[in-house]
Amino acid sequence: MLASCFFSPPAHALSAPEYEVKAAFLYNFAKFIEWPPGTFHDENSPINLCLTDGSSFRGALEAIQGKTVKGRKIAIRTAGTDGTAACQILFIPSSDMTQVGEILDSVKSRGILTVGEEKGFAQLGGIISFVLIGNKISFEINIDAAKRSGLEISSQLLKLAIIVRDKP
């Protein structure tokens, strides 16, 4: 069955731990989002990336801490104690889904990019939700939720996403 075979140099598939890839995605999302006027105090204010849950994701996020997006540095914060008022991006991991309904409701029109990874996060009102397709990461964008939030999402990001709408 193996007729003539030719042997070509091997191709290396890039593989990495899940949380590190998601951290890189978050960094990229920030590049394609415009926050509503008045979100930032001044031109040096950081982009606050808040985590609801401390442990698992924090380590991977440290790699994007301090990176610059459109002149602003990314700062990692915890949403719990400080509340969500100062957040520009709010990441809700799978382990923290118990109060997701209330959280999404309380931030929905305040210019906060809500990102989750649990199945159904976008349908619940989250703006971006990570999905695993096979063993590669993709993402859903709920355009209704995005509109409500006042954020402007670049078409470059939208065209790569799986578009989702609110549950009727």
Place this chain on the structure above:
Amino acid sequence: MRLLRMWYCKRKLSVFSPSALIVVTFLFFAMASVSSAGIQVQTREDTNKLTELSLEELMNVEVVSASKTAEKISETSAAIFVITQDDIRRSGVTSIPEALRMVPGMEVARIDANKWAISARGFNDRFANKLLVLIDGRSVYSPFFSGVFWDAQDTMLEDIDRIEVIRGPGSALWGANAVNGVINIITKNAKETQGGLVTTGFGSEERGFGGVRYGGKIGPAGYYRIYGKYFDRDAYANSQDHNANDGWSSFRSGFRADFGSSRQSSMTLQGDVYSGSADQSIEISSPTPPYQDLVNAETVTSGGNIMASWKHSFSNTSQMKIQSYFDRTERKDILAREDRNTFDVDLQHSFSLNERQKCIWGLGYRVTGDDIRNSYTLGVDPSSRVDNLYSAFIQDEISLIPKILRQTVGLKFEHNDYTGFEVQPTVRLLWTPDTKNTIWAAISRAVRTPSRVESDGIGNNTIVSPGLQGSGDQLAVVKFIGNDTLSSEKLIAYELGYRVQPSRNLFFDLALFYNRYDEIIATTSGTPYAALLPGMPVLVFPYVAANNVSGQSHGLELAADWSVSDWWRLQFAYTYLVMQLDSGDDNPYWEYQAKTGTSPEHQVSLRSGMNLGHNLQLDLWLRYVDGLKRIEVDRYMTMDLRLSWKPEKNVEFAIVGQNLFNPNHYEFGEDISLPTKVQRGVYGKVTWQF
């Protein structure tokens, strides 16, 4: 097959206290409330490279996530544990048997430098016969004595994707002899082992070892790899703490080719050849003087196998797999010589009957032929035999309540040349009340077919005892006689399991079981009679194989997995086992042959994996194994330690210390050969990928 036991009573005083064990277990659970301090993550450099990728490139990155394994475990209504490649690498083990120690419910005892006694849920013995072992679907279970010759099973450890260990009967799917468990060693697809890999090292017990593997492409959708490996292991210590003459060396080479892995059809072709030699001290008997002798003997093993499998997806809901292999083994031992050829062909089809039912059915045929050269101590009659095995199975998975309650019903029919027709049914239930909890229950029936030796064997063990009052030596022969009318051993197993994931980084897996055994094969004593060896009158004590033992066992297995922080992970395994077997006969040797008392009551394994900064990884593995009362092996506690450093992405240096707590310790008693003491050792290894 043991004929007569002689106990070596050399005890090594163990200098540890059971309270240490309690402290370790307590610390593990007490630390649940401590939050982690931040230590620089080793992964920072890698994540930096990821942030340089565009969104499109990021969407092409293959994610390595434990959730795939976790998903598989949570949906299985059986006591399953998956040893990942990472587990294998970080544990520092140099062989498959050693990796099995981390699995709850498994008993792994190193008899000497080249032999293990491995079983699940009891009946441990070098020739433990209630565990089915497969490598990529090829059975490595030997029908000669119904067990696994672990010294002939190996592969390049870096090429193992995972080892799935299912404790409990896997017979409805895997067939007879998967009575107490199934071990499935699964190697990586050739697509995942591209490029070159060289690994080499040396140490005090691992005298020298090396392996080379290279993988490349074949055409547009094909991948291959070829490998070669070699190792030379030092002897352990004997009862006088001298070199025990049980070293071994082995060479192995093989290949794997995968075609069309991401399409509707895929095909795999793989094969290995190997050759090895292992030493031991072994008791042999002869009909002429000196009648009984302890000799140093070499076992030479060699063989090869080739396997082809084809998978095809007819639709999203219908897949078929056909697999066929040929396996040849040659084993030259002072006790017996075995040449065996096996050919097997298997077909499996899984499909969705409707939206609530998923069915799998299959057919199989296996033929195995052997050629044995007997010795006085052990032989079989007929010395050459061809056996056919026909099998068919069906399994139906029914969603009683979608996503909440699932029932599985399975049945396997087999016809073999020892006991005829065998039926092995199983009923299982899986209940997932929410995303964090899973409860499963199962009732199954499993059988173990008699081995070649139990059915056709003849063994002689001559015992010389000094004569009374200077009348000269008395000679006795304990004679083992096989029985070809034996039935298969039977098991009815009742199992219950509970899995809970209270948070994303904490996972518990509990399994309970109660096993009722019947018709276990041991021996029944016959009337002694007088016979004549050349020039010597002798008294013969015959023991005939019989299904005369029954009993029960029950136990508990707990696995826990805790990511304390993103740089520190703890994995814990606890095993508890109680066995009670009775023989109808008043036979002084049934106990030993029924193998109760060769399994420890408690076992603990605790692994700690830390990703320190600067590309350093530190792994500790603490193990405690209870004593084996009947064969007088002391309990022991020991630790392995591995420190590795990856100065660059494709080079890794590792230094591994093994069995660090005691200079040496016994793990098992005598079987046919003398056990030796497992020694403390250290080795260094470098792995280079290009």
